[in-house]
Amino acid sequence: MPRLDVHALTFAAGAPGAQGQGPYDLTVEAGTCVGLAGPSGIGKTLFLKAIADLIPHHGDVRLDGIGHHEIPAPVWRRRVALLPATPTWWHDTVRGHFPAEPFPAGVTPADLGLAGDVLGWGVARLSAGERQRLGLLRLLAREPACLLLDEPTANLDARTARKVEAAVGRYVEKTGAPALWVAHDAAALMRVANRVVTLTPTGLVEGLIDPGPEEPA
Amino acid sequence: MTLIRLTPWDLVLAGALVLLLAALSARLKLAIERPLLVGVARMAVQLFLIGYVLKALFASNNPVWVALLAVVMLAVAGRETMARQRRRLTGPWGYALGTGALFVAAFSVALLALTVMLSPEPWYHPRYAIPLLGLMLGNTMTAVALGLNHLISEAAERREQIEQRLALGETYHEAMADIRRAAVHTGIIPVVNAMAAAGIVSLPGIMTGQILAGAPPVEAVKYQILIMLLIGASAGLGLVAAVWLAGRRLFDERHRLRLDRVT
Numbered sequence: 042m043p044r045l046d047v048h049a050l051t052f053a054a055g056a057p058g059a060q061g062q063g064p065y066d067l068t069v070e071a072g073t074c075v076g077l078a079g080p081s082g083i084g085k086t087l088f089l090k091a092i093a094d095l096i097p098h099h100g101d102v103r104l105d106g107i108g109h110h111e112i113p114a115p116v117w118r119r120r121v122a123l124l125p126a127t128p129t130w131w132h133d134t135v136r137g138h139f140p141a142e143p144f145p146a147g148v149t150p151a152d153l154g155l156a157g158d159v160l161g162w163g164v165a166r167l168s169a170g171e172r173q174r175l176g177l178l179r180l181l182a183r184e185p186a187c188l189l190l191d192e193p194t195a196n197l198d199a200r201t202a203r204k205v206e207a208a209v210g211r212y213v214e215k216t217g218a219p220a221l222w223v224a225h226d227a228a229a230l231m232r233v234a235n236r237v238v239t240l241t242p243t244g245l246v247e248g249l250i251d252p253g254p255e256e257p258a
Numbered sequence: 259m260t261l262i263r264l265t266p267w268d269l270v271l272a273g274a275l276v277l278l279l280a281a282l283s284a285r286l287k288l289a290i291e292r293p294l295l296v297g298v299a300r301m302a303v304q305l306f307l308i309g310y311v312l313k314a315l316f317a318s319n320n321p322v323w324v325a326l327l328a329v330v331m332l333a334v335a336g337r338e339t340m341a342r343q344r345r346r347l348t349g350p351w352g353y354a355l356g357t358g359a360l361f362v363a364a365f366s367v368a369l370l371a372l373t374v375m376l377s378p379e380p381w382y383h384p385r386y387a388i389p390l391l392g393l394m395l396g397n398t399m400t401a402v403a404l405g406l407n408h409l410i411s412e413a414a415e416r417r418e419q420i421e422q423r424l425a426l427g428e429t430y431h432e433a434m435a436d437i438r439r440a441a442v443h444t445g446i447i448p449v450v451n452a453m454a455a456a457g458i459v460s461l462p463g464i465m466t467g468q469i470l471a472g473a474p475p476v477e478a479v480k481y482q483i484l485i486m487l488l489i490g491a492s493a494g495l496g497l498v499a500a501v502w503l504a505g506r507r508l509f510d511e512r513h514r515l516r517l518d519r520v521t
Contacts, residue, residue, distance in 0.1 A: 094514070113513075115424075118427045122427075125425065129422045131436065
């Protein structure tokens with residue numbers, strides 16, 4: 042069963058050459074979900090990108106004991122899969138983005154509240170919420186061994202969000218994949234996560250730290 | 259062969275046409291009069307200079323001077339390639355990459371043509387070597403500049419898409435495939451267009467020049483076909499090399515998109 046270990050992870054905040062942030066230490070046990078909280082712009086997305094090895098960083102990240110620099114980057118990213126907050130689409134049809142066997146992990150469009158024939162749709166007609174859910178479906182189709190989810194329910198109504206939460210929960214339980222779930226909604230984090238950590242510029246703090254009054258987005 | 263010699267008045271009259279255009283531009287606020295006049299002035303000065311350089315070069319026929327002029331032409335073409343890109347690679351790469359591609363493509367094709375096809379005596383005879391190299395460099399420069407400009411600005415614009423593809427486990431090669439293909443298409447279009455229109459819409463420059471100089475049309479056509487083929491080969495080769503190298507340089511060894519390497 043894979044476990045995600047992050048040790049002494051640091052990276053430049055925002056623009057290159059900017060001051061570094063971290064170090065971050067985190068362990069996500071197999072089959073569990075850790076919620077990641079923190080105010081907007083604090084670097085949650087960069088934190089996920091660093092773990093997926095998409096941005097330059099220092100430190101050690103391991104899945105199942107295998108360090109990310111021990112295997113080719115594309116192999117690492119197929120195992121440690123990042124779902125961006127707004128998934129982008131480049132082929133004309135939804136199907137073009139999926140492997141030949143689209144739902145090997147057992148999560149189907151219906152599980153996420155999507156139409157059964159959604160694979161045949163053109164991407165131009167997709168709504169923001171559909172793009173987001175299909176992004177998750179596209180990610181799970183590659184059967185990753187670890188999930189990094191950046192606001193996976195931000196564009197969804199409450200009922201659909203619950204469906205997505207349940208589907209991710211089932212995937213994590215079935216495959217033992219550790220999951221890291223970023224959200225602003227404290228209630229959602231409490232629902233999906235076994236534990237919650239808050240990201241600060243200098244490290245991770247256990248628990249949900251109240252960021253104070255709402256900041257403008 | 260009969261060559262009708264141009265008088266200064268002929269050039270002044272043609273120049274007056276461009277002045278008229280500049281005046282029209284100023285009147286209609288098209289704002290092209292400045293670049294137009296600067297371009298005209300540059301063109302005239304550069305061509306007169308090269309005319310006298312070539313005159314001296316033909317007289318001496320010294321390979322060292324031919325090589326020197328070739329290097330100057332390459333350096334200027336490389337600089338022009340860089341200047342034509344809206345966004346380009348930072349540091350020495352910005353210049354070296356385009357210039358390197360120009361060098362490999364234009365020089366190898368020109369060398370092949372001089373030693374195997376035209377075979378003047380000696381093969382580096384400036385009457386053949388310099389115009390040929392100029393044609394290769396000029397056309398390859400346009401192709402490389404267009405291709406690199408497209409590649410780099412698209413990569414910057416479609417950053418989210420590229421990162422998404424990388425995040426799904428694609429290699430940098432796969433994630434850039436569409437953009438790279440589009441960049442090569444963009445770069446090669448002028449060459450393909452020139453070939454398609456040749457002879458029907460336009461009589462290309464080499465042929466026109468030779469016919470004006472009194473050469474038999476069919477001989478002029480053969481030269482033109484040779485030159486167009488060489489241009490196609492050189493432009494295509496330089497373009498592909500530059501786009502591939504730049505596509506590589508946009509990523510690091512961990513297949514991460516490094517837009518910090520772009521201005």
